[in-house]
Amino acid sequence: MIDSANKEREKRILDAAAALFTHYGFDKTTVSDIAAEAGVSKGAIYLHFESKENLLEALLLRELQAYATAWLARIEADPLGGTIGGLYKNSLYALNDNPFISAVFRKDGRILGNYLRKQDNLVQKLTESQGQSSRQIFVQRMQEAGAVRDDIDAAVIAHIMNMLSYGLVSMDDILPAQEIPPVEGLIEGIAEIMDKALTPENGADSAAGKAIVRDLFEAGRQVKIEYKIEIEAEQLTADS
Numbered sequence: 425m426i427d428s429a430n431k432e433r434e435k436r437i438l439d440a441a442a443a444l445f446t447h448y449g450f451d452k453t454t455v456s457d458i459a460a461e462a463g464v465s466k467g468a469i470y471l472h473f474e475s476k477e478n479l480l481e482a483l484l485l486r487e488l489q490a491y492a493t494a495w496l497a498r499i500e501a502d503p504l505g506g507t508i509g510g511l512y513k514n515s516l517y518a519l520n521d522n523p524f525i526s527a528v529f530r531k532d533g534r535i536l537g538n539y540l541r542k543q544d545n546l547v548q549k550l551t552e553s554q555g556q557s558s559r560q561i562f563v564q565r566m567q568e569a570g571a572v573r574d575d576i577d578a579a580v581i582a583h584i585m586n587m588l589s590y591g592l593v594s595m596d597d598i599l600p601a602q603e604i605p606p607v608e609g610l611i612e613g614i615a616e617i618m619d620k621a622l623t624p625e626n627g628a629d630s631a632a633g634k635a636i637v638r639d640l641f642e643a644g645r646q647v648k649i650e651y652k653i654e655i656e657a658e659q660l661t662a663d664s
Contacts, residue, residue, distance in 0.1 A: 434472045436462040438483050446523050450480060451537035480539055481546045484528060488550070489645065491525045494518040496641050499634055506633025508572050509619030512585065516592055516611045526593045559585060562640060569632040572622050581622065588614055 440461035444453040455476055459466045473479040498514035499505035505514055519526055527535040528547055539545055559582040566572040572581070592611070595604055604610075619628075 430472075433462075433464060433468060437464065437469055437472060437479070438486055441479055441483050442487065442524050445480065445483070445535060446527065449535050449537050450476070450539050455479075477539060477542065480536075483524070484546055484550075487522060487524050487528075491518050491522050492641055492644055494521065496637060499637055504630050506571065506630030506635075506637070507619060507628040508566060508622045508633070509615035509617075510630065511566075511633055511637060512588075512618050513611055513615035516589065516614065519589070519593065520607055520611070530590060530594045562636070565636050566633060569629060569636060570624055570626075571628045571630075571633040571636075573624050576622070585618075 437458060440458050441453070444457055444461055448457075453476075455469055456466055458476075458479070459469055462469075469479070473482060495515050495518040498518060499511060502510050502514060504510040519529065524535075526532075531540060531547060531551075533540060536547065540547060560578050563572060563578040563581045563585075567574040567578060592607075592614070
């Protein structure tokens with residue numbers, strides 16, 4: 425039987441960690457800081473998480489699932505959500521709404537700090553499992569479904585998509601704020617360019633595109649469950 429009080433406490437701890445890691449960074453945030461922000465004792469945190477690193481990994485898996493769920497919900501609600509522009513637009517909106525995942529996406533050293541130096545860290549594992557090759561497979565499936573032009577190499581399209589995503593979340597570090605247009609305008613502009621450049625001449629099948637995203641969502645969910653089980657098993661081994 426699930427202890428709802430403990431689950432609520434765990435949620436408060438993760439919410440506090442997300443806010444503090446995003447604002448101050450992983451290295452500068454202490455477990456005591458998280459406890460104070462969450463309104464719990466320091467000892468209570470260790471009832472849920474073996475270490476600050478373990479807490480970060482749990483937060484990463486939670487926020488990735490939240491990001492993916494938000495993206496899928498946006499796509500399902502959008503009549504053109506299954507087109508390449510609709511898929512990409514809704515992905516970027518979901519990414520922009522989650523500052524922590526935006527930081528993970530660009531491997532922000534200020535926010536993730538020394539955790540990125542940990543061998544086989546979870547950010548590295550997830551990047552390898554859901555990186556360029558996964559996006560390329562997605563593009564290939566969209567091409568096979570007739571939702572994306574098939575006369576352009578899928579690897580090239582996937583790389584351009586990555587460039588645009590990284591650019592959206594990292595331009596603040598390169599250009600002065602006054603030179604960057606509002607995010608909504610940028611996202612809508614990117615989507616329009618993607619649609620005009622990559623939609624087949626006879627149009628795109630939005631329903632087919634949505635079906636592909638549902639499949640990828642479920643596959644990604646299974647990957648996150650496997651990592652969660654792995655992390656929990658490591659913690660049990662360390663405790664025994």
